Amino acid sequence: MSHTEYQTQAAALLETLSWRYAVKKFDAEKKLSEEQLQLLLEVLRLTPSSYGLQAWKFVVVENSDLRRELIKHSWNQDQVADASHLLVLCRKSSLNGEDVEQFVQEIAETRGVSTEELAGYENMMKGAVEGRTKDERAVWMEKQLYIALGNLMTACASLGIDSCPMEGFDAGAYDELLSLEEKGLNAVLVVPVGYRAEDDAYAPLAKVRKPLDELIVRI
């Protein structure tokens, strides 16, 4: 990347991050195309995760009755129904040695190596999984989904697509209404994506961030 390209990219990045905000009111008439949705799913797919384990799945809720039903389980936030698409970022309900073995199989196939050559890595990953309690594994998987969230929000903004990150929802109700448990999943984060409404009162508000000198420590 030349210096000029870098400068252009740096300016675009700052503009992107400044443009983004948590949309409170989406334009219910403006929809993402299937091609745009596929791109966002690919962004999620490419998200890094610890060891690359990808102990997650991403649910796209397209059923509009279900989306309306989810409003009351989302602190009455209409965005879950009004946004173009509703993404639910889910962790696996359980994570164990078999998931590691399957992942090692996938590495071997993708990279054309034998699983024997990956035995050391496999054992390290199994140690990381099996050294954690069930609850610790759940929290660990949940944290990875916040990487996906960070990646998704930034990627969306770079494409001029709006989003709203949501932790405030009844995960148990989501699991039940979307039959997630029987899919071996639990809802962790909810992300409506689409386009901001022209009259979203939150759009013009200045972003509130602590100054750099309060946030950064140089040692």
Next chain:
Amino acid sequence: MSHTEYQTQAAALLETLSWRYAVKKFDAEKKLSEEQLQLLLEVLRLTPSSYGLQAWKFVVVENSDLRRELIKHSWNQDQVADASHLLVLCRKSSLNGEDVEQFVQEIAETRGVSTEELAGYENMMKGAVEGRTKDERAVWMEKQLYIALGNLMTACASLGIDSCPMEGFDAGAYDELLSLEEKGLNAVLVVPVGYRAEDDAYAPLAKVRKPLDELIVRI
């Protein structure tokens, strides 16, 4: 954004995310400029967090003796010393109602509204903080830092800057060596940033990701 601009941006985004990998060997001779570092810090500053609370700080470790010392507390990963810069993403050691009050003050100043008008929001945030145990607050703060990590890795890649996300380090040793506790901080994630070495054996490896049909559920 025109359709052509969107297509260009979409292609650049996929190239960016495909280009990124967890660098195992950095080029110790190639340094980020101070201007580049400032941009990355601004990227971290602009990261979204729950309620916008920003219960975090970002430490740049510049002392090379300290960085060498940290290797053995980082599963012997040389990246912490060899990368151009070492970022340590930290949560606050504690989070309570006073942090909320300070944040409300900052919102009021930034947006030119009275703190009285923000009382409802303040009470909601206080409920979210005080309704959690000390341990739950810690996990909650830690999760937010994974958003910062996701944002940072994607932003870096879009600028042609390499990174390596690290969970595998002795957080207690980091806290002690960097005197984080006395700054009211705890290390959560370590991110060396800089440029990949030309001979990093991991650079040419194919990215391993599950296929979309295993990762996506449409309901």
